[in-house]
Every structure is written in structure tokens, then in C-alpha cells.
Amino acid sequence: MPSIFYEIFNKHIDLNAKGLRKIKGALDQLFKELAEKSDIDNLKVTRNRLEILLHEKWKKADKKGKKDLRALYVILDEINDFIEEKEKVKKDSIELVDVVKKVENKYKVCKNVKEEKRGKYIQTCVKQETIDYEKELIQLQVELLKLQKHIKEKGEKLLIIFEWRDAAWKWGTIKRFREYLNPRWARVVALEKPTDLEKSQWYFQRYVNHLPSGWEMAFFDRSWYNRAWVEPVMGFVNKNDYNKFLTDVPLFEKMLIDSGTKIIKFYFSVSKSEQAKRFDSRRTNPLKQFKLSPIDQFSQELWWKYSLAEYKNFSTTHSKHAPWTLVKSDDKKKARVNAIKYVLNQFDYEDKIDKKALKLDPEIVYDGEEKVRRLSEEIDIKKDLFE
Numbered sequence: 001m002p003s004i005f006y007e008i009f010n011k012h013i014d015l016n017a018k019g020l021r022k023i024k025g026a027l028d029q030l031f032k033e034l035a036e037k038s039d040i041d042n043l044k045v046t047r048n049r050l051e052i053l054l055h056e057k058w059k060k061a062d063k064k065g066k067k068d069l070r071a072l073y074v075i076l077d078e079i080n081d082f083i084e085e086k087e088k089v090k091k092d093s094i095e096l097v098d099v100v101k102k103v104e105n106k107y108k109v110c111k112n113v114k115e116e117k118r119g120k121y122i123q124t125c126v127k128q129e130t131i132d133y134e135k136e137l138i139q140l141q142v143e144l145l146k147l148q149k150h151i152k153e154k155g156e157k158l159l160i161i162f163e164w165r166d167a168a169w170k171w172g173t174i175k176r177f178r179e180y181l182n183p184r185w186a187r188v189v190a191l192e193k194p195t196d197l198e199k200s201q202w203y204f205q206r207y208v209n210h211l212p213s214g215w216e217m218a219f220f221d222r223s224w225y226n227r228a229w230v231e232p233v234m235g236f237v238n239k240n241d242y243n244k245f246l247t248d249v250p251l252f253e254k255m256l257i258d259s260g261t262k263i264i265k266f267y268f269s270v271s272k273s274e275q276a277k278r279f280d281s282r283r284t285n286p287l288k289q290f291k292l293s294p295i296d297q298f299s300q301e302l303w304w305k306y307s308l309a310e311y312k313n314f315s316t317t318h319s320k321h322a323p324w325t326l327v328k329s330d331d332k333k334k335a336r337v338n339a340i341k342y343v344l345n346q347f348d349y350e351d352k353i354d355k356k357a358l359k360l361d362p363e364i365v366y367d368g369e370e371k372v373r374r375l376s377e378e379i380d381i382k383k384d385l386f387e
């Protein structure tokens with residue numbers, strides 16, 4: 001890159017009329033050279049820095065100054081057109097693997113295998129619904145990659161909060177979200193219980209350091225909402241701090257949203273009977289015993305109290321700017337695909353799949369307002385959570 005660009009981009013010289021003529025000539029020459037080499041990466045760098053520079057100058061320029069700057073905007077448009085055309089040609093020349101077809105080829109449908117041979121296909125003979133699930137899941141995971149590309153290119157910040165009833169299969173859902181994403185731009189945040197130092201700090205402080213930066217997706221495996229259900233139900237917080245949390249959290253989230261962070265709040269629910277079945281499985285399966293926490297043993301016994309905590313939280317912290325999305329998780333596969341669809345529906349990005357493929361199941365996904373209505377019919381909402 002010619003030295004004049006370093007001087008200008010680093011603000012060592014001013015862009016006066018003479019300087020504008022000089023940079024236009026140098027920019028014309030640089031564009032010609034990079035275009036001949038098809039050096040798209042350096043063209044993008046030049047374009048991005050020029051866009052920032054022109055944006056800053058345009059805001060301060062008078063009528064004559066803006067007239068002089070238009071000559072550079074013409075070149076900028078030419079660079080953008082060139083990049084767009086080259087990337088389109090490159091994209092059109094690539095023959096993509098049909099990942100959905102690969103799922104079909106991976107299995108044999110049980111009904112298509114003769115009875116006497118079925119035992120030979122124990123690993124590959126599966127129900128049609130399983131194949132359909134894997135095909136749909138892989139298709140949605142391709143869409144998540146498109147979304148990640150969009151977020152990275154636009155410099156956006158996405159925070160997805162995962163909260164749940166115990167044994168609601170949320171970790172399997174997080175795993176499917178991140179399975180093919182670039183981990184550099186898709187972090188999972190799962191904090192241990194607060195240290196003595198963290199307990200002395202502002203309640204939200206330990207979460208702030210883990211919020212997504214520009215270009216990032218952050219998956220919070222639990223969040224500040226520990227204070228909404230586990231802490232009051234298990235007696236880990238006093239009533240005053242709990243009430244203060246319910247007052248503060250909508251304001252805190254509004255600040256994050258106003259600073260450019262997109263927040264999606266999931267709560268994965270499970271029926272009491274299904275939760276009991278999953279706890280039994282965890283107790284007897286050595287591969288699952290690590291999932292059984294000391295607190296889990298109280299989940300069934302204190303079911304109504306957790307339900308009351310849910311009611312108080314959703315009725316207070318479900319808002320238009322930061323709504324809660326409830327995901328019924330008795331069927332883990334339906335829960336996973338519907339959660340991914342919900343996230344994809346919140347964004348417009350290039351080459352997005354047909355909206356019919358992203359239709360949500362209303363029996364699986366509903367909002368916090370509806371959850372409040374349902375809970376008000378199931379429990380005594382006038383009870384004191386701290387009794």
C-alpha cells in the first residue's frame with residue numbers, strides 16, 4: 001500500500017483539496033494493481049479503512065468538501081462492485097456437498113430391511129423419524145453457519161441465555177448449536193459458584209467480563225438468572241437482594257441492548273414425570289451420574305416452589321425488549337430444532353433458507369407471557385417464596 005495511505009489512515013496529514021486529488025490518483029492506481037492480481041483480501045482492507053475515513057470526514061465537511069469527497073466515494077463503489085462480482089463468481093464455481101443427502105445415505109430405514117437381515121444393521125437400521133430429525137438438524141446447523149458469518153461481517157453481538165428446569169436437556173441443545181460453528185466466535189460461558197471476592201461485588205459484575213464482543217456469539221449456560229430460581233428456592237439469597245434483582249435485571253438488560261447486544265433468553269421446561277424418569281436414569285447409568293448434582297434431589301420435592309419462582313420471574317423480567325422464550329423439552333429432539341429455528345428467525349442474513357423450513361411448533365415454543373398465564377392456573381401465585 002502506498003505510503004500516502006498510511007499517512008492519511010493514521011491521521012498524520014489532513015485531507016484538504018490537494019490531498020484529496022493526490023489520494024484519488026494513488027487510490028486509482030492501487031485499485032488497478034490489486035484488481036489485476038485479484039487480491040480481494042487487500043482490497044477489502046483498503047475498502048474498510050477508506051469507508052471509516054470517508055464517514056468521519058463527511059460528517060465534518062462543508063458543501064465544497066463533500067463535493068471533493070464524492071470522487072473517492074465513486075472509487076469506493078467501484079471497489080465494492082469488483083469485490084462483490086469476484087466473490088459471486090467464486091461462490092458459483094464451488095460445488096457444495098449435500099449434507100442432508102449424506103444423512104440419508106448414512107442409514108437404512110428399518111422398514112426397508114428384510115426381517116432376517118435387520119440384526120446386521122443394528123447401527124444403521126433406524127426409524128424414519130430419526131433420519132428426518134438428523135436431516136432437519138444438519139440443515140439448521142448450516143443456517144447457523146450462515147448466521148455466524150453474518151454476525152461476524154456486521155460486527156454484531158449475540159447473547160443467548162440458556163436457563164432450565166433440572167434435567168431439561170439444555171446442554172445437548174447448546175452442543176447442537178455450537179457443533180459446527182467456529183469456536184473462536186462462539187463461546188460457551190458456564191461459571192462456577194461465585195468466589196468470596198465475587199460475592200462482595202455488584203451482582204452482575206462477574207457476568208459482564210463474559211459478554212460477547214463485536215462479531216461474537218456467546219452461549220450462557222446459566223446466567224444472572226440463578227438468582228431468579230435456584231437461589232431463592234434453596235435459600236442462597238435473602239428476600240431484599242432477591243427483590244432488588246427482579247427490579248434491576250430489566251434495567252441491566254436494557255443497557256446491554258442499547259449498547260448493541262442482541263439478547264435471546266431461553267427457558268427449557270420439562271414435566272414433573274419426565275424429570276423424575278431422567279433423574280432415575282442418571283442414578284443408574286454410570287455415564288450420566290456426573291449430571292446428577294446435590295441440588296437435583298430437591299427438584300421433585302420442591303417442584304411447586306420452583307414453579308412459583310418461575311411465575312415471579314417471568315411476570316417481572318419478560319419484556320418487549322428482552323422477552324423470554326419457553327421451550328418444552330420432554331421431547332429433546334423437537335426442543336433442539338425449535339430452539340435453533342427461533343434464533344434463526346430473529347435475523348435476516350444472506351442466502352437464508354425458506355421461511356417454511358423455520359416454522360415453529362407452537363406446542364413446543366411459546367413466550368413468557370403465556371407461561372405466566374399457565375402458571376397462574378396451576379399454582380397459588382399469592383404464596384411467599386421465602387416462607
